[in-house]
Every structure is written in structure tokens, then in C-alpha cells.
Amino acid sequence: MRLVLVGPPGAGKGTQAEFIAAHLAVPKISTGDIFRANVSQGTPLGVEAKRYMDAGQLVPDEVTINMVRDRLAEPDASDGFLLDGFPRTVPQASALDKLLADLGTALDIVMELVVDDDEVIRRLSGRRTCRGCGKIWHVEFDPTSKDNICDRCGSELFQRDDDKAETIANRLVEYADKTAPLVDFYGAQGKLVGIDATGPVEDVTVRAIDALRSYGG
Ligand code: AP5
Numbered sequence: 001m002r003l004v005l006v007g008p009p010g011a012g013k014g015t016q017a018e019f020i021a022a023h024l025a026v027p028k029i030s031t032g033d034i035f036r037a038n039v040s041q042g043t044p045l046g047v048e049a050k051r052y053m054d055a056g057q058l059v060p061d062e063v064t065i066n067m068v069r070d071r072l073a074e075p076d077a078s079d080g081f082l083l084d085g086f087p088r089t090v091p092q093a094s095a096l097d098k099l100l101a102d103l104g105t106a107l108d109i110v111m112e113l114v115v116d117d118d119e120v121i122r123r124l125s126g127r128r129t130c131r132g133c134g135k136i137w138h139v140e141f142d143p144t145s146k147d148n149i150c151d152r153c154g155s156e157l158f159q160r161d162d163d164k165a166e167t168i169a170n171r172l173v174e175y176a177d178k179t180a181p182l183v184d185f186y187g188a189q190g191k192l193v194g195i196d197a198t199g200p201v202e203d204v205t206v207r208a209i210d211a212l213r214s215y216g217g
Contacts, residue, residue: 001026001217002105004083004096006182007113009171010120010127012197012204015136016113017084019205024217026080029071031064031088033134036160053162056170058088058178065095072099088179093186109215110186111208113197117172124168128157142201 001024005013014030021028035053038046045067052059068086071077087093100106115123126139128148132155137144144150148157162171186192193211197204209217 001080001109001212001215002100002107003081003212003217004087004107004110004186005085005113006088006110006179006186007197008115008117008120008175008179009168010124011113011115012123012201013084013113015201016197016204016208017082020208020212021082023209024080024082024212026082027076028082028084029068029077029086030084031068031086032084034067034071035059054167056162056167056174058174061089061091061095064088065092068092068096069099087182090181090185093182107191109193109212109217110182110191111211112183112192112194113204114194115197119198120172121165121168124163125165127163128159130157131155 003020003024003026005017005020007013014032017028017030035046035049039050039053040046045063048063049059058064064086068083072081083096087096097106123138123141126141128137128139128144129135130137130150130153132150133153135150135152136142137150137157144157149155150157161167183192193215195204195207195211
């Protein structure tokens with residue numbers, strides 16, 4: 001299955017992507033994770049992306065599309081994938097459609113995680129991520145048993161640079177301006193499924209997987 005997860009920053013895309021990708025047995029491809037890995041390795045791509053990420057802005061389409069094209073060409077993505085955080089603009093969505101059409105395939109479903117801005121701010125301001133295994137935690141909604149130590153691998157947790165209040169506000173503006181139009185774009189293709197992403201993580205996962213089953217996933 002070829003699936004896209006869309007939703008505002010902090011909607012829970014990364015959290016749900018892990019469960020959904022495991023359920024579908026497809027790779028999870030997160031453009032945010034790929035950019036962050038490049039930033040921490042200091043690659044030219046990372047240096048360029050960091051300027052935009054720190055300001056809460058989107059990385060230019062051309063850079064992002066080329067990066068995704070390369071990633072989708074890897075063998076593990078040939079039978080299906082879950083894209084988390086891409087596409088995020090109408091030009092990215094059009095480029096993805098064309099890329100898949102050239103490969104003789106297409107997206108099956110675009111799942112929108114629906115939450116309001118107040119919940120997004122609560123989720124992002126308390127998010128912590130493991131430096132070792134990348135697991136996402138929350139100080140209030142999904143705390144570790146020891147402060148700042150990952151329960152899964154024992155590594156230290158960190159707070160993302162772009163989870164500061166001012167950057168979160170910019171990310172929400174970017175979402176409303178550039179990403180929200182994808183709801184209409186994919187709605188017109190008949191591929192959009194909206195999921196209520198409020199309430200406990202496990203309840204959201206059940207809703208997502210139930211929706212996928214009706215598409216054969
Ligand atoms: P990216 O990493 O994609 O960030 P994002 O879309 O802003 O999404 P987040 O990762 O912040 O949130 P999420 O929805 O994954 O939520 P999570 O599961 O962590 O992108 C970062 C930057 O990279 C962008 O700003 C941009 O600069 C650049 N970029 C990336 N892709 C790009 C693209 N295609 N084009 C251009 N630029 C791009 O959950 C959040 C918190 O809530 C966690 O603490 C979690 O534990 C908690 N939580 C999750 N679910 C629940 C629940 N049900 N109840 C309570 N708490 C919950």
C-alpha cells in the first residue's frame with residue numbers, strides 16, 4: 001500500500017506512522033527525520049535545510065522533491081511506503097503523482113490527522129525525542145519512567161529546536177497557507193480519509209487501522 005499521512009505539526013503523524021507502517025509492513029519515510037539526520041551529520045543538504053527548519057518554514061520544494069525521489073528509488077519502497085510529512089505543498093503533491101505515474105503506480109490513500117491548534121501547541125511544547133532510537137515521548141501524555149531517559153533504549157531525550165513557541169506559531173501559519181490546500185487536492189482525487197486524532201494514542205491508532213482496512217490495508 002502507498003499511503004501519505006498529512007496533518008498539522010504535532011498532530012501525531014510520527015507517532016502513528018510507526019504503528020501504521022508496522023501494520024502494513026512498509027517503510028516509514030519521514031522528510032522531517034531525513035532533514036534532521038542531515039542536519040546532525042552537517043551535510044550540505046542539512047546546512048541548507050536547517051535555515052528553514054529553525055525559522056519554522058518549509059524547505060524549498062525542489063530540494064525536498066529531489067530528496068524524496070531518491071528515497072523512493074530505494075528497493076525497500078518498491079512495494080509500498082508510508083510518507084510522513086511529504087507532500088506538504090500542492091507542487092510537491094503534483095510532483096509525487098507524476099513520479100509515481102512514471103513508475104506505473106499511484107497513491108492508494110491519504111490520511112489526514114485532524115486536531116485543533118490548542119492541542120498542537122500542548123503536544124509540541126511537551127514533546128521529547130530519544131537521541132538513540134528516535135522514539136517520540138511527551139512529558140505529560142506519554143512520559144518516560146525516568147526523567148529524560150528513553151524507556152525503550154536507555155538513551156537521553158532531547159527537545160527539538162523547532163518546538164519553541166515562536167517557531168511553532170510560524171509552522172502553524174506555514175501549514176494553513178501551504179499544506180492545508182492538500183485536503184482539497186486529494187479530496188478531489190477521492191483519496192482523502194480524515195481521522196479524529198484526539199484522545200489517547202492507542203485510540204487514534206485503532207481509528208487509523210480501521211480506516212485502512214476498508215481500503216484493503
Ligand atoms: P516534521 O518533522 O515533518 O514536522 P511536523 O510536520 O511539523 O510534524 P511534527 O514532527 O512536529 O509532528 P507530528 O505530527 O509528527 O507529531 P508527533 O507524532 O511527533 O518537519 C520539520 C521541518 O522539516 C518542517 O518545519 C520543515 O522545515 C521541514 N520539512 C519536513 N518535510 C518537509 C516537506 N515535505 N517540505 C518542506 N519542508 C519540510 O507528536 C507530537 C507530540 O504529541 C509528541 O510528544 C507525542 O508523544 C504527542 N502525541 C502524539 N499523539 C498524541 C495523542 N493522541 N495524545 C496526546 N499526545 C500525543
